[in-house]
Amino acid sequence: MASETDAPPTVAEQRKTERRVIIGSSLGTVFEWYDFYLYGLLASALSLHFFSGVNETTGFILALMAFAAGFAIRPFGALVFGRIGDIVGRKNTFLVTMAIMGLSTFAVGFLPGYDSIGIAAPIILMVLRLLQGLAIGGEYGGAAVYVAEHAPPGKRGFYTSFIQTTAMLGLILASSLVVGLRAIMDAETFLAWGWRIPFIFSIVLLSVTLWIRFQLEESPVFQRMKAQGATSKAPLTEAFGKWKNLKIVLIALFGAVAGQAVIGFSAHLYPLFFLERIARVDGATANFLVATALMLIIPCFVFFGWLSDKIGRKPIMMTACVIALFVYFPLYKALVGAANPAMAAAVERAPVTVVAHGGECSFQFDPIGKNTFDRTSCDIAKSYLAKAGVNYANIEAPAGTAASVRIGDTVLPVPDPSGLDAEGRAEAVAFFAAAAKTELDAAGYPDKADPAQVNKVKVIIILCVFGVLATMVYGPLAALLVELFPARIRYTSLSLPYHIGNGWIGGFMPTIGFAMVAATGNIYQGLWYAVAIAGVTAVVGILFLPETYKRDIEA
Structure with a gap:
């Protein structure tokens, strides 16, 4: 038993x-x-x-x-x-x-x-x-x-x-x-x-x-x-x-x-x-x-x-x-x-477009931290927009054409850094960043969500x-x-x-x-x-x- x-x-x-x-x-x-x-x-x-x-x-x-x-x-x-x-x-x-x-x-x-x-x-x-x-x-x-x-x-x-x-x-x-x-x-x-x-x-x-x-x-x-x-x-x-x-x-x-x-x-x-x-x-x-x-x-x-x-x-x-x-x-x-909602409204009202030759645009990722993305006008534009988290579309431009950024109806030229030394490229990047920030603010793009x-x-x-x-x-x-x-x-x-x-x-x-x-x-x-x-x-x-x-x- x-x-x-x-x-x-x-x-x-x-x-x-x-x-x-x-x-x-x-x-x-x-x-x-x-x-x-x-x-x-x-x-x-x-x-x-x-x-x-x-x-x-x-x-x-x-x-x-x-x-x-x-x-x-x-x-x-x-x-x-x-x-x-x-x-x-x-x-x-x-x-x-x-x-x-x-x-x-x-x-x-x-x-x-x-x-x-x-x-x-x-x-x-x-x-x-x-x-x-x-x-x-x-x-x-x-x-x-x-x-x-x-x-x-x-x-x-x-x-x-x-x-x-x-x-x-x-x-x-x-x-x-x-x-x-x-x-x-x-x-x-x-x-x-x-x-x-x-x-x-x-x-x-x-x-x-x-x-x-x-x-x-x-x-x-x-x-x-x-x-x-x-x-x-x-x-x-x-x-x-x-x-x-x-x-x-x-x-x-x-x-x-x-x-x-x-x-x-x-x-x-x-x-x-x-x-x-x-x-x-x-x-x-x-x-x-x-x-x-x-x-x-x-x-x-x-x-x-x-x-x-x-x-x-x-x-x-x-x-x-x-x-x-x-x-x-x-x-x-x-x-x-x-x-x-302010960002969504801005994207609808004033969409952003980068007009540039694709061959001059780098992939915006630098695994070793050495690339400043300032060698071409396309890189200057896209680097700024990527950091700012701005949605943008791409339009192909002829080779040799300096990039431009459209924010709604506004066309913003991007400085061409070719031929500039490091200090000159830094100034070009800063100039574009200030101009882009002004235009994005005017178009209603917020820095942060309210x-x-x-x-x-x-x-x-x-x-x-x-x-x-x-x-x-x-x-x-x-x-x-x-x-x-x-x-x-x-x-x-x-x-x-x-x-x-x-x-x-x-x-x-x-x-x-x-x-x-x-x-x-x-x-x-x-x-x-x-x-x-x-x-x-x-x-x-x-x-x-x-x-x-x-x-x-x-x-």
Whole structure:
């Protein structure tokens, strides 16, 4: 006769275990997105402290590149820790990833700036970002697999949706902390050292998460596989060396994760940068608006996760991808109108056009900080407009023609710097800047959005639309990825497409998007990146992505 200690757990005990599993797994996602969003929120401060000596636009893009470096290495972390997770186990693997990720974030709070240790500062920052990204490469896959393998049949979408929900909590926590610090500190103090506090605070999140995870048991699916001797001895070879599974990896990447990544980034980080850099909304207000919208849409993650258990993962995710194709451009245009109506009115009333020969125009991005963009009249014009965040169109002029700028009906000649020495070019740049500023002011182009004119309700509604689309693709995603792959190579197989999608395709979206804006002068140009990828995912997903919500995940 079985003893009392061998009795199966009661319903209450089972639910308590399931809650602990969800909380312990999801806290890692809170941490991941807390760190991720900090780099986005504090890009300007990081640019100031670690990328000194370059112009403002270049420094900001370099800060975004440091931010994106952590994403670049995530797929390699997926390979390393995915393999360990399939061989050694889910629990111990994401204990290690959590520790590496947390300590790398914490260390940024104490890293000296460029003014103290020179070039070593950005190098160390990049190393910390790479370590953090490497660890995250194994974090999400472990959490998704661990929760899904504990979930009762028919509830995997609902249970794993809490992982996605806590991603938003990480964003909100980071945003709230930064907004709060900005509110109680003057701008100089915050930029001097206040920005370090959120990174230092991360040690609290790390301690709580590790404490909870140490109390968890191994996944029951992995325990059964291990007891039966059915674990994989070579998960990388099985996952990517056999076409049968590699084909599913590619379908998962291009038919699900890629679209999820760009739609997700178009819902939180890209709008934040867009509001600050393009619409010229002050940082505190932009953070408040984005954080408010994210808070409002959090329940949608759970709703769409639950709904995907009823009707399937695929129809919800593909619907979001198709809708995104048609709403991004009009909604981002409406976002400018709501956030900075004076700018929107000026663009309509007095559009700006650069008339220049394309061969004389440089790409307005300088990765080494040595280009002053003052060698041609086109460069002088575009450099000023890029820094001022002014939307402009381009008209081709004959070769040898000095550039001019049209602001409405006014034609502003641009000085030709050819033949001038450095001092003469500097004077030409200053002369044009003063003249352009006068004409833009006269045309109604504001330097900054007027806080009193920001239609906060309308901005939040638009941001909520972006957010709901993100929850439609992200809420069911973890369950879909777990169900796509066999248990013995699940951790490895799903981690790679997830982190290629979110690390490379999504993680580089802000950098690529704003580089596209700088290159063309069109403030909406960067949206083509998201629209094109969402379109690819819609096509591949509709044609090739299988429905998975009724699958047996122990197979």
